[in-house]
């Protein structure tokens with residue numbers, strides 16, 4: 161295993177009715193900004209639960225964080241915080257709301273620079289307001305990690321940043337809050353969590369990381385078993401619990417300790433979202449099978465492991481067949497969840513491939529666990545996904 165140092169400070173409040181307990185996690189003299197999205201929390205009762213729990217606190221509200229949250233919107237929230245001298249933030253929603261809040265709490269302290277530089281120029285985050293989250297969509301793991309992805313609408317760039325300063329103080333994971341999710345969001349979430357595991361597991365063996373491998377496989381098996389059930393029985397609390405906890409674990413840092421990681425599928429997917437508006441999960445379902453196919457030699461050992469441990473594909477066929485069947489099984493699972501896996505399913509063709517390759521070429525990135533996925537390789541990957 162590679163050397164690592166890692167600490168995850170996020171307190172988790174898991175289960176039914178846990179929103180009622182957030183008050184004891186927030187300082188009594190807090191001047192709080194409640195941040196949420198387009199209003200789903202008003203329809204499913206989560207907003208009311210939060211307001212009941214926060215009774216007596218000074219609260220300002222900031223609504224309208226969009227999916228794939230915009231830098232421009234975040235900066236309006238920063239303005240409210242500064243004007244009203246607020247000192248605690250509560251994010252209530254999916255990954256977009258939580259990511260927006262991570263940027264907001266960091267940007268509040270950027271005085272003499274452009275806050276976008278936190279993302280564009282890796283400007284170190286020196287301070288951030290404390291914040292908590294109430295998660296309503298299992299997918300991103302943002303509730304228990306220190307990363308965020310923000311889109312600058314002005315030039316359609318979708319980029320990420322990480323900082324230990326933006327770990328949530330606490331996150332409430334009440335599976336009942338996910339009962340109201342539309343099927344599309346359930347499916348996107350399952351695909352996203354699946355691909356988070358893939359990015360940290362489907363690389364190459366480092367030796368001595370057996371626990372991370374077994375953890376990763378357990379998360380994948382849970383998603384494969386429970387994802388389709390959530391579509392069929394949306395009000396099944398146990399199914400929702402399994403999905404919520406599995407999605408958190410897919411990206412709370414633990415399975416990535418001491419192992420190589422890829423993240424090419426995400427980087428390519430972010431460009432597809434930024435340029436063409438596809439949902440995050442939709443982009444991943446298109447890109448991952450292509451990455452696995454083109455990089456199949458480099459990922460060979462881990463693809464064998466995935467086939468055996470997760471899909472029951474054993475050594476009774478040729479190595480090439482095992483790999484092909486394994487990649488096929490991944491794609492079939494995405495389809496089973498109702499997520500399309502081809503660019504053409506969204507009306508995109510070779511011009512879209514060129515636009516993404518062009519952008520990544522301009523960025524000069526070399527993606528993947530071996531830093532060998534250049535813009536040309538991206539083009540090759542995406543041409544397979546037309």
Ligand code: NZQ
Nearest residue numbers: 197198199200227228254255256296300302307308340341
């Ligand atoms: O805005 P509202 O009205 O709340 O509606 C949302 C939104 O339209 C809705 N929704 C959320 N919870 C609901 C609900 N509808 C009904 N019932 C509920 N309980 O779902 C829609 C999508 O929400 P969003 O937050 O955008 O989805 P998700 O959680 O998938 O987040 C996606 C964002 O996270 C980033 C993605 O790039 C994307 O911007 N990611 C963040 C990561 C991280 N911080 O570690 C890692 C991921 O790889 C990902 O990149």
Ligand code: ZN
Nearest residue numbers: 300352356426
């Ligand atoms: Zn993701």
